Amino acid sequence: xxxxxxxxxxxxxxxxxxxxxxxxxxxxxxxxxxxxxxxxxxxxxxxxxxxxxxxxxxxxxxxxxxxxxxxxxxxxxxxxxxxxxxxxxxxxxxxxxxxxxxxxxxxxxxxxxxxxxxxxxxxxxxxxxxxxxxxxxxxxxxxxxxxxxxxxxxxxxxxxxxxxxxxxxxxxxxxxxxxxxxxxxxxxxxxxxxxxxxxxxxxxxxxxxxxxxxxxxxxxxxxxxxxxxxxxxxxxxxxxxxxxx
Numbered sequence: 275x276x277x278x279x280x281x282x283x284x285x286x287x288x289x290x291x292x293x294x295x296x297x298x299x300x301x302x303x304x305x306x307x308x309x310x311x312x313x314x315x316x317x318x319x320x321x322x323x324x325x326x327x328x329x330x331x332x333x334x335x336x337x338x339x340x341x342x343x344x345x346x347x348x349x350x351x352x353x354x355x356x357x358x359x360x361x362x363x364x365x366x367x368x369x370x371x372x373x374x375x376x377x378x379x380x381x382x383x384x385x386x387x388x389x390x391x392x393x394x395x396x397x398x399x400x401x402x403x404x405x406x407x408x409x410x411x412x413x414x415x416x417x418x419x420x421x422x423x424x425x426x427x428x429x430x431x432x433x434x435x436x437x438x439x440x441x442x443x444x445x446x447x448x449x450x451x452x453x454x455x456x457x458x459x460x461x462x463x464x465x466x467x468x469x470x471x472x473x474x475x476x477x478x479x480x481x482x483x484x485x486x487x488x489x490x491x492x493x494x495x496x497x498x499x500x501x502x503x504x505x506x507x508x509x510x511x512x513x514x515x516x517x518x519x
Contacts (some may be wrong), residue, residue: 338465345450345462352447356400356474363495364393370407370434370444371396377493383480385424386432388487398430399446401478402469406460407434408441416440416455423460428468428480432487447472 354373364375371392380397381390395405406424408417410433420441424431434442439451443460445467452459469476484491 338462341458341462342466345459345466348450348459349463350449352449354447359397360393361494362497363493364396366392366396368449369436369438370405370442370449372444372449373399373446376400380480380483381430382483382485383428383430384485385421386430386487388433388489389435390430390432391488391491391493393493394484394491395430395432398480398483399444400474401428401480402473402476403428403430403445403480404464404468405430405432405444406441407432407437407444408455409433409437409439410435412440412455419455420460423464429464443467445470445472446474 350368350372352368352372357373357375359378360375361378364371366374374396375393376396377391377393378397379394380401381394383398383403389410395403399405406420406429408420408431412433420431423429439453441452441455441457441460443450443452443463445463448463448467448470450459450463
């Protein structure tokens with residue numbers, strides 16, 4: 275092989291190596307570019323989701339605040355403190371009651387198809403429950419809507435004979451009358467007053483009490499005599515199971 279051919283071969287190999295390196299650099303650049311683009315797309319998508327969720331959350335919070343602002347002027351407020359236990363019927367000033375003396379046993383939170391005792395329900399409200407009551411002749415479709423509201427913890431739902439409005443919501447020291455099971459005031463009241471700031475014993479149990487209705491657990495009108503009868507009682511018997519909700 276002549277010197278010229280050898281030189282030409284070396285130059286050719288050098289050009290091939292240089293071209294190969296250029297291709298490798300282009301490939302690496304392309305891969306880095308694609309990788310960066312993918313990362314940018316992923317980061318952008320995550321940021322979009324987070325921003326959208328925050329915007330949705332903010333909108334929900336705005337709607338809740340607006341609903342609460344519209345509801346609060348309609349609420350009747352009272353000033354009962356945590357009150358003593360009493361084993362007889364109590365004549366409450368409000369219908370339904372919102373505080374005052376009450377039975378030593380609380381009503382298990384849940385959904386009831388029959389009226390429950392005021393005295394045990396008031397004890398539950400002392401623990402932070404919201405009590406939804408409704409006129410006994412309220413259409414079943416409306417009662418079903420109320421059941422949806424009462425399906426969470428610290429909620430009571432029961433019919434209430436003689437209720438002045440179609441539906442009422444009560445918590446310790448607060449009462450709201452509404453004329454429709456579709457009222458947005460219902461959810462707003464629950465958000466505001468369940469375990470609310472006026473609750474004397476916030477977080478105390480709303481299970482492990484009594485789940486009998488008013489017809490099943492009759493509270494005496496007056497204190498029992500020194501020799502009580504076999505049926506007289508002041509404290510209602512505790513019941514382990516809670517009503518289904």
